[in-house]
Amino acid sequence: MNRTDLSPLAWLAEVEARRREAGLRRSLRVRPVVATELDLASNDYLGLATHPAVIAGGIEALQTWGAGAGGSRLVTGNTELHQQFEQRLANFVGAPAGLVFSSGYTANLGAVVSLSGPGSLVVSDAYCHASLVDACRLSRARVAVTAHRDVDAVAAALAGRAEERAVVLTESVFSTDGALAPLRELHEVCRRHGALLIVDEAHALGVRGLGGRGLVHEAGLAGAPDVVITTTLSKALGSQGGAVLGPVEVRDHLIDAARTFIFDTGLAPAALGAASAALDVLIAEPTRAADVLRHASVLAQVCGVRHEPQSAVVSVIIGDAEAAVAAATACLDAGVRVGCFRPPSVPEGTSRLRLTARASLTERDLELAVRVLRDVLRDHPAVSS
Structure with a gap:
C-alpha cells in the first residue's frame, strides 16, 4: 500500500488500543x-474556590478591569492588580519579590528554563511534576534525575559537575504521595556546591508553614538569596494562575528572559481578584x-x-x-x-x-x-x- 493512501493519523488507533488494554485510557x-x-x-x-469573599473579589476585578488582560504584560496586559498581588504574595511567604504567570505550569517553565540553560546542570527529583520535567527538557541544560528525596544523590550530582552553574529542582510537597522534601538538607548541599534551589510550593502554600506560608518558610529558608519558589494560585487559593517568588534580580531577569511570561497573555483580572481575596481569607483565618x-x-x-x-x-x-x-x-x-x-x-x-x-x-x-x-x-x- 502506498504511504499516501494512509491517514497521517492512522497510528493513533493502535496507540489508543494499547492504552485501553493497559487500563490507561x-x-x-x-x-x-x-x-x-x-x-x-x-x-x-x-x-x-466557592467562598463568597473570593467570588466577590473575582467579580469586582472583572467589573473593574474586564474579562481578559488584553495582551502580554509587557504590552498592555499589566495592571495594578498584577503588581499589587505579586508583592502581597511575596510578602506573605517571606520573599523579596514575585512575578505572576498565567499558570503554575508556565511559572515552572519560565523559572527553570530562564535560570539554567546550555552549559549548566539541572538536578531534578525523580518525582517532580510534569511541568518541571518539561522545563528540564526545554532548558537545554544537562539534566541529572535523582532518586526521590535522596539528598546524597543530589550532592553527588553537584560534586561531579563540570558546569559552572547548577540548579536543583524539587517539590516541597510531592503531588502524588504527599511526602515532604528535605528542604534544609537540600539547601545545605546547594549552598556547599554553589547551586540554586528552586522549590515548587504548589501543594504546600496554604497548608504548611505558619498560617499556610509554605514549607520553605517553615524550614527557615524564606528570603534566602539562593532559593526561588514557584507556586500556583489554583490550589489553596482556589483561583487560577502561577507565580515565581524570590530575589528581586530573579524577577527582573524573568521579565527579560522567561518566554512563558514575555509571549503569554497576562493572567485574567478576575483570577487575580479571586486569588487576592483568598489570600485575605487565609491571613484572617490562619x-x-x-x-x-x-x-x-x-x-x-x-x-x-x-x-x-x-x-x-x-x-x-x-x-x-x-x-x-x-x-x-x-x-x-x-x-x-x-x-x-x-x-x-x-x-x-x-x-x-x-x-x-x-x-x-x-x-x-x-x-x-x-x-x-x-x-x-x-x-x-x-x-x-
Whole structure:
C-alpha cells in the first residue's frame, strides 16, 4: 500500500488500543454546577474556590478591569492588580519579590528554563511534576534525575559537575504521595556546591508553614538569596494562575528572559481578584492550614495509611491500574469522588487513589468519607500505603 493512501493519523488507533488494554485510557467527565457527591479529588485545599469573599473579589476585578488582560504584560496586559498581588504574595511567604504567570505550569517553565540553560546542570527529583520535567527538557541544560528525596544523590550530582552553574529542582510537597522534601538538607548541599534551589510550593502554600506560608518558610529558608519558589494560585487559593517568588534580580531577569511570561497573555483580572481575596481569607483565618492536616489524618486512618499525612494529599496505593479505576468508580457510585492516579503520573505497579483533604470538610462529610472508603477498600484492598 502506498504511504499516501494512509491517514497521517492512522497510528493513533493502535496507540489508543494499547492504552485501553493497559487500563490507561483517560476521559473527560463534565462536572455539574452543583455536585451531588463529596469531593475528595480537587486541590481546593482550603475550600476557598466557592467562598463568597473570593467570588466577590473575582467579580469586582472583572467589573473593574474586564474579562481578559488584553495582551502580554509587557504590552498592555499589566495592571495594578498584577503588581499589587505579586508583592502581597511575596510578602506573605517571606520573599523579596514575585512575578505572576498565567499558570503554575508556565511559572515552572519560565523559572527553570530562564535560570539554567546550555552549559549548566539541572538536578531534578525523580518525582517532580510534569511541568518541571518539561522545563528540564526545554532548558537545554544537562539534566541529572535523582532518586526521590535522596539528598546524597543530589550532592553527588553537584560534586561531579563540570558546569559552572547548577540548579536543583524539587517539590516541597510531592503531588502524588504527599511526602515532604528535605528542604534544609537540600539547601545545605546547594549552598556547599554553589547551586540554586528552586522549590515548587504548589501543594504546600496554604497548608504548611505558619498560617499556610509554605514549607520553605517553615524550614527557615524564606528570603534566602539562593532559593526561588514557584507556586500556583489554583490550589489553596482556589483561583487560577502561577507565580515565581524570590530575589528581586530573579524577577527582573524573568521579565527579560522567561518566554512563558514575555509571549503569554497576562493572567485574567478576575483570577487575580479571586486569588487576592483568598489570600485575605487565609491571613484572617490562619487555622485553615491546620484543619487541612487534621482532616487528612482522618482519611489516612480509615485507609490504613501507616504514616501520619504531612500534607493535604493521602495516597492509597492499589497497584494495578484497572483495580485503581474500579475502586475510584466504586467510591463515586457511593457518593465520594476521589482521584485516581495511573502511569505515567506514577510509576508502573503503583496506581493509586489520591485523596485530598480540605479545610472546609464538615463532620458529616468526614463520616460519609469514612463509611465509603472503608467499604470500598474492603473490596479493593490497598497493597501498601
